[in-house]
Amino acid sequence: MGRHISGERKTAYYLGMGLMILGGILFASTFVTFAMRFGDFSNFESNAKSDVFRAVGGMALLFVGVIIRGIGARGLAGSGVVLNPEKARQELEPYSRMAGGMVKDALEEANASLGTGAQKVVMIKCPSCRKVNEEDSKFCQECGREI
Ligand SMILES: [Zn+2]
Structure with a gap:
C-alpha cells in the first residue's frame, strides 16, 4: 500500500496537466x-462574449x-481532498521515501570516504614493559618478550 504511485494517479496527473495546458492556451x-x-x-458584442467565455472557461480548466x-x-488524502492523516502519509510515502533515499545515499557516500582513511588498528600493551605493540605482533618491539 502506497509503495508505488498507482496507474490511476499517473493518469490523473497527466490528465490534470493536459487540462492545465488546454486552459492556459x-x-x-x-x-x-x-x-x-x-x-x-x-461584431463587438459577440467577440466580447467569446473572449469572456474563453477566459473564464480557460481559467476554470486551469x-x-x-x-x-x-x-x-x-x-x-495527500492533496487534502480527503482528511485522513494516516492515508495521507501512505500516499505521500513514495515522495518521502525518495527524499529519505537521497539522505541515505549521501550518508553512505560520506561513510565510504571516511572508511578508507580511518582503518582501525588494534594495539596491545606489553605486559612487562608497557610498550604498545600492534595486535598481530608475536614479540614486544621494545623488550622482545612474547606477547
Ligand atoms: Zn615489552
Missing part, C-alpha cells in the same frame, strides 16, 4: 484574438487541471 488565446481585432469593433494533477501527484 484557451486563456491566452483571448489576448491573441483581442490583439488581432484591435480597433475593429464589428483550476480543475491543477486540482486533478495535485490528486494524481499526492493522492486524495
